[in-house]
Amino acid sequence: MKPKRDLDFKAPASMEEIPFGASFPAGHLVNPNSGYRTFAPKFDYDKCIHCLFCFVYCPEGAISKEGEKLTVDMDYCKGCGICAHECPKKCISMVKEGE
Amino acid sequence: MGTKAFLSANEAAAHGVRLARPKVISAYPITPQTTLVEKLADFIADGQLDSKYMMVESEHSAMASALGVSMMGARVFTASSSQGLLYMCEMLSYVSGARHPVVMADANRSTATPWNIYGDHRDAMAMRDSGFVQLYVESGQEALDTMIQAYKLAEDPQVMLPVMVNLDGFTLTHTYDLVDIPDQDDVDRFLPPFQTKMKLDFDNPQVLCGTIGPAFHTEGRIQQCEAFEVAKKKIAEIDAEYAKMFGRSYHGMYEEYKCEDAEQVLVATGSLAGTTRVVVDELRAEGRKVGMIKLRSFRPFPKEFFASISGKYKALGVTDKSISFGFDGTIYGDVKASMYGNCGTKMANFICGLGGRDVSKDMIVEMFDVLQNLSDGKSEDEVQFIGKRW
């Protein structure tokens, strides 16, 4: 399970809610990174040998190996293409968003 | 009941630190602070103090590691002087903004150039806006007592500000006097162990010293300002509580000495207050109506008090062991500003644009509206944050 965004986050509405001494909760995600992305990875699972290069090399950690198939958290994939570039079986292609 | 010993102010301050039981001491040597940190090393070596001693490679690292210690929720102490304090400067602002109750001693010394190891207040005054509470002591006894009070103040949940205890280089740090040393049990009752939620903690993972952009930066600064206002009250309360327990009082933020019927009064700070006290007594014996105001807390500054004595004396002198080049002595500027009520022009202070927050035309109009109110005889807060959220 990848960390999830705090969809209920509300900006401070009073002095009491201002982060005291610039301290605030660790591991707290509000905005997605999907806006970085022009191309998205698409897996051809038939060719995947589960070598996990993509899982290891992904700077975002957006690829999950928990299930039977590798999956990508599209909230946090930036579409850099490292996974496709490093895949020894060339089973990941980068597809333009919206196509 | 405590014990008595013949101590320099540095040694007395070290006893104060020992009695406050910091878990860690981090320091780098500089004259005239050295005998203070040496004494602490002695206490640890002799088993009188159970602390870890970090012998860091610079003052910058002394304050940075003190921050690291404080972030683990541990009580910490550091000390410096002069160039060393200036070298620490970056970390002072870091510690105060992060609201970590680090207590330090500054053995006040001039700053180069010219190279000079002797005492004045140019080092601490250069740190005026660092966000540290600045207390100045008159004697070794006051150094010891203030060190303990400083921890109580810094760690008060409503305060949470770092404190710098200033003792004049050589004049105090290296001169000896008879000092009462309180018992550990009594100090433990006065100063309980440090407790905080704002620490690095696996059960409550936090970012400390994070980045806060224009959207909420100003409000954090307002919190800091409010803490200084609270500190004004707490300094007096803590001093009163200390007096009850240990029989010695320093009158909170300032002391009025023989001012009641005085015509000429001098404002004095640190060891100069001791000398002035003597002179006041002597001149009084000659029949002259003189008095002294001892300024113990420079930050927070007792501006309400100074405003209240505007017009009270025939003449008021302010001593300064520092200069704000291109203006006046540093304390004089503050005293004058506090007493401005006599100047005939109504004034207000607008603080705005902190941390990159935009200052809009509407806000400028708001400022003119406040000035209009003042001109029409309406009352307004003197210092106002413009563009604050709430």
Add this chain to the structure above:
Amino acid sequence: MAIVFKDLPDEELIYGQKSCQGCAALLAARLTMKVLGKKTMLACPACCFAATTSVYPESAVFVPNVVTAFPALASTLSGMAVGGEAMGLDDDVTYLGIGGDGGTVDIGLQALSGAAERNENILYICYDNEAYMNTGVQRSGATPYGASTTTTPAGICSKGCDNTFKKSLFEIMAAHRVPYIATASTSYPKDFMEKVAKAKAKKGTKIIHVMAPCPTGWGYSGEKTIEIGKMAVECGLWYLAEYEDGKYKLNMEPKEFKPVETYLKAQKRFKHLKEEDFKRIEGYRDADWERLRRLVQM
């Protein structure tokens, strides 16, 4: 400890950060935390890592962490380690510092030297993207010869950065006789993570200097981050080594270096370099390797 990819935890402890696409600095941090796990207290100074992880209300670091001042990573981290010990925290807590090359070999070097000399119980990871990337690609003490940066722009009168060698953090820290130092690369994740695991198991000051290619500052397309990092090692302009128990060790010694030209030409920052420059860089490389080989024989 051998690292096997399939045994790595799926859980991410650095996640959702706002770095550029293909950023190896944040990859280094992510892989580090995969090995160290949750019992880690993390500090970083002003750098790409801080700027992309800890801007309120976002926090991409899932363990207790602090952003400290630029020169103060090793000193703040020292205070945390000593404070943690004073507060009775468990012995197996890792006090991890993550800082960039400028924050380490330039402005943070004094604090790191002090911490290493005191042998503080810290793990310090320097991700090296070979310039001040967070402030916009200015030259640092780790910028290599010929790199065009915003403060060493290539031009008619300039070949770019004129450092004849990258300041050797590895050798500087070895002179401090700390228990463990390694160089690594994000393009060799197994090697890198095994070094992190080895460092975690040791007491005292541990330092890992990891090469982390930067698409934005180096001028190549983000998907090539791993490839570029491998090219650096294959052509001998970066090396994988360890210093442990007073001994130096090379983890990978190419029999024959690939031409530096291929590596350099793949990056915009070197695009102005000519044949004679490649020769010169190969000369610097060979001298460096001669030193390294001598150290290994010590």
